[in-house]
Amino acid sequence: MLSRHQDPIAAIATAPGRGAVGIVRISSRQDLTPVIEAICGRPLKPREATYLPLRDTSGQAIDHGLALHFPAPHSYTGEHVLELQAHGGPVVLQLLLARCLEAGAALGTRLAEPGEFTQRAFLNGKLDLAQAEAVSDLIDASTEAAARSAGRALSGALSHEVGGLRDALIKLRMLVEATLDFPEEEIDFLQQADALGRLARLTAQLDGVLDRTRQGALLREGIKVVLAGQPNVGKSSLLNALAGAELAIVTPIAGTTRDKVSQTIQIEGVPLHISDTAGLRDTEDEVERIGVARSWDAIEDADVLLFLHDLTRVGQPDYEAEDRRINGRLAAIEPARILQVFNKADAASAAELPTGALSLSVKSGEGLQQLRQRLLEQVGWHAVPEGLFIARERHVQALKRTREHLALADAVSRQEPPALDLLAEELRLAHDALGEITGTFTADELLGEIFSKFCIGK
Structure with missing residues (x-):
């Protein structure tokens, strides 16, 4: 009896939805000649695309398209592979898949599981595990x-x-x-x-x-960056500036941001998953309180916490007292993960900043490029000479x-x-x-x- 890894498998190989072209493939250790003749009506030359009607059980054409036969071991999986390229409508592809399963029933053909074609390639020595993972990474690449x-x-x-x-x-x-x-x-x-x-x-x-x-x-995982700080220090404005789009609502009203707003950008090809969070403060507003709790959850999960300060309010007793309270809770966060940033440099006189802190103006754009570089440095990114x-x-x-x-x-x-x-x-x-x-x-x-x-x- 064949093990599950030796079963013939079939699946739709293109993404769900409508498209000009869709692909159905079947892979088998056993000879696929009976399946090819049942669907295509005749044998196929190895590794040569043939345009013909793709037929159902009664011999009627489901669609006209290309059929390719890759005899083992010269195929992606190392097994015998049949690939059918037809119009990319969901119904057409489902009919072709059902026909493959029906024509291959005598061989024990079943529906493929996620990643099983690439897993076959690994098990049959066509790819090693690092290369097999790279297939998925190439599909999912965001930059x-x-x-x-x-x-x-x-x-x-x-x-x-x-x-x-x-x-x-x-x-x-x-x-x-x-x-x-x-x-x-x-x-x-x-x-x-x-x-x-x-x-x-x-x-x-x-x-x-x-x-x-x-x-x-x-490059693959990206960096999780969380923008945090008291209300109205410029977190939402900074998110918009880094993303180059008006993603977050910006108003002078404290507590405008009630929930996390996220966007992925790239700096030197590295994905940065940036989240704007609700301003950290004590509040009686139930909705805002939930938002603040979610802010702290995001802070704990961040690769880099970009903690934003307002230079125009530095030195004010209420603001400083709230900052001390927040910093007391931030003491549990690894210092290497925290980047202190002082905003509104265009509206305030220069102040003595803590070691390693940055000053910038989201409004004028001053210091934004320096911030981008520091975000990469914070997680140890540097250009590597080789590819x-x-x-x-x-x-x-x-x-x-x-x-x-x-x-x-x-x-x-x-x-x-x-x-x-x-x-x-x-x-x-x-x-x-x-x-x-x-x-x-x-x-x-x-x-x-x-x-x-x-x-x-x-």
């Missing part, structure tokens, strides 16, 4: 830089970097294992082969990959675990005498952590989590 970086990851840029680390780690492991296997030998294999030097060079190489991977993760590849937080975490095991291996290797069995174990754990990125060593639950987030038909 041009993210799309280009996802394309590099899909072509194997991240996998190549990880492969270089893996090869160096394997050689180091071989040296250690040889020393363990032949303890009676007088030759100190580790010293002769410069094991400590190899480990240091491997760690330096890993640090470079980790830095580029962090940058790639920022960036898209990455995910799980890649960053896997590399961090690899780095931790290499650091422990270095500590063990410097002991007198070195504990070679512990050294070998730390290198093995580093190897396993590295293998999680490309799927060389990956838990089945992780695979399910990754591919379930793909769209159906991909």
Whole structure:
């Protein structure tokens, strides 16, 4: 009996809705000739588009379109693939999908699950796990830089970097294992082969990959920026200025913003998910109080909290007292996540600002460009000379675990005498952590989590 990963699968491969062209595909380890002849009325030449009627059970044309047959292993999934391109109406595509399932019933064809075509490509060795994830990232890219970086990851840029680390780690492991296997030998294999030097060079190489991977993760995930502060300090105006559009209502009335208003912008290709929140203050208004509570929830979840002050009110007793109360609650937030910004520099005389704070004028635009750069610096973004590849937080975490095991291996290797069995174990754990990125060593639950987030038909 075939396992579920060996079932023939079929799905609509284009997004829901109406379009000029829609695609239905079917993938199978078994020969698709019976299905092709049932739908197309005749065999198809491999990898050659053929225009013909796509027929239902009675032989009537559902639509006229292109049919392509990709025999295994020369296909996206590595299996036999039939792709039908027809007009992109929802009814037409549903009829074609139903026909594929009907014609493939004898083979056990079923509807594909989200991401299952790409999962087949991974399981059949057409893509490694990092490349498979890049397929989804390319589809979901929200900026041009993210799309280009996802394309590099899909072509194997991240996998190549990880492969270089893996090869160096394997050689180091071989040296250690040889020393363990032949303890009676007088030759100190580790010293002769410069094991400590190899480990240091491997760690330096890993640090470079980790830095580029962090940058790639920022391109994919973006940065969550929350604008917070007392009412009427200019949060909504700043959101509008950064977005270049009138998204939030701006009035002199305190408490105008009652709920979170969000917009995604990009700076140097990095997506910034910016949220304007209700002004922080004690209030008797029930609706505004709910908005303030939601503001604090957003603050706790932010990558960067942009805390806005009003320079024209600095020094006023009521304003300062409220600021102290808010800062008392902000003490629980990691200081590195907070950027203090003083607005209305055009209307107030220069004041002594806290270290690291910025002054600007949303009204005149003074200081806005400096703020954009500081937002990127706040999360560690910097231009990387080589082309960036898209990455995910799980890649960053896997590399961090690899780095931790290499650091422990270095500590063990410097002991007198070195504990070679512990050294070998730390290198093995580093190897396993590295293998999680490309799927060389990956838990089945992780695979399910990754591919379930793909769209159906991909």
